[in-house]
Amino acid sequence: NAGVTQTPKFQVLKTGQSMTLQCAQDMNHEYMSWYRQDPGMGLRLIHYSVGAGITDQGEVPNGYNVSRSTTEDFPLRLLSAAPSQTSVYFCASSRPAENTEAFFGQGTRLTVV
Amino acid sequence: AQSVAQPEDQVKVAEGNPLTVKCTYSVSGNPYLFWYVQYPNRGLQFLLKYITGDNLVKGSYGFEAEFNKSQTSFHLKKPSALVSDSALYFCAVRGTGANNLFFGTGTRLTVIP
Numbered sequence: 001n002a003g004v005t006q007t008p009k010f011q012v013l014k015t016g017q018s019m020t021l022q023c024a025q026d027m028n029h030e031y032m033s034w035y036r037q038d039p040g041m042g043l044r045l046i047h048y049s050v051g052a053g054i055t056d057q058g059e060v061p062n063g064y065n066v067s068r069s070t071t072e073d074f075p076l077r078l079l080s081a082a083p084s085q086t087s088v089y090f091c092a093s094s095r096p097a098e099n100t101e102a103f104f105g106q107g108t109r110l111t112v113v
Numbered sequence: 114a115q116s117v118a119q120p121e122d123q124v125k126v127a128e129g130n131p132l133t134v135k136c137t138y139s140v141s142g143n144p145y146l147f148w149y150v151q152y153p154n155r156g157l158q159f160l161l162k163y164i165t166g167d168n169l170v171k172g173s174y175g176f177e178a179e180f181n182k183s184q185t186s187f188h189l190k191k192p193s194a195l196v197s198d199s200a201l202y203f204c205a206v207r208g209t210g211a212n213n214l215f216f217g218t219g220t221r222l223t224v225i226p
Contacts (some may be wrong), residue, residue, distance in 0.1 A: 004156075031212055040122070040211065042203065042218040043157075050212055090156060092214075098145050098207050099164040104156040109152055 002026050006091050006105035013081040013112045021076040021108050023091030029103075030096045032074040036060065036087040037107075043090065049074055050096060081112045115140045117142075117206050119217035127225050134189040134202050134220045142209030144191045148178055151201040160202075163187060174198070175187040194224045 007022045025032065033048035042110050045058030049068040063085060065077040074093075078085060094102040116139045138144055145164055149157040159171025168180045178189045185206060198203045204217040 033213065035216075040218060042119075043216040045215075047212055048213060092157075096212065098209060098211055099162070101147055101159040101162055103159070104149075106156045107154075 004091055004093050004103050004105040005110050006089075008108060009106065010109050011107055011111070013078070013110065015081060015083060017081050019076075019078050019081065021091075021110075023074045023076065023105060024072050025074075025091075025093040025103070026072065027103065028071060029093035030034060030071065031102075032068070032091065032093045033058070033102070034064070034066065034074070034076045034090065036089045037090060046076065046089075056113050072100060078110075081110075083112045086110060086112045114196050115206055115208050115211065115213075115215045117217035118126045119202075119204055119220045121220050122218070123221045123223065125223045125225060128196055129193050132194045132198070132222065132224070134204075134222060136187045136189065136204030136217060137185050138163050138187060138204070138206045139185065140206050140208040144185075144187075145207040145209075146178075146180065147205040147207075147214065148172065148176070148187075148189050149203045149205060151203065153200075157203060160189070179194055194222075196224045196226050198222060 004025045030051045034046040035043040044060050047066040049055045091105045092102040118137045147162045148160040163170050163180045171177045201219050205214045
């Protein structure tokens, strides 16, 4: 059972480039989300999805797009990378109940130069 | 609005001594509270959660947490710290009817041999 799988683990982008961070889960979880982790700021929610075809914005959505065509996959797209998007990105999934814990991927460390 | 505060950026304890990592929260409705641990270059691992019932919750690796409704706190504790407990600890909250987890800024625990 792989849980939540994120690819790539590391990425360096030039300013203005675009890329997609991949996230897949095999637990049949309806709820998926993307966070970014920055020093001293904890984890901040970027986008989330409560099921296939449904997405919504979190706390810091600007510069990012998401889609959810299947239950398993929830890719995060950076449209035009900026140095401010240098961060560690985590994908998480959970059952759609308020009392359930989230399961996290191993993270993607992104550097924008 | 939901929020979590972890007032200490860093906690240092000697091996074998008890440890406490503090967390206070603000949430609408009943709180669902979680602790996660992050080891270097890894994702977040679930430790324990408070849903309802006993105010003392036991979790993985000998950790426990005490829920105090009047003080809106959910402090993480362990009776005897190990060097291997050294990591970054995050408190998170989800309110009644909510999907999203809100995280604190994290507390770095260092256990000194």
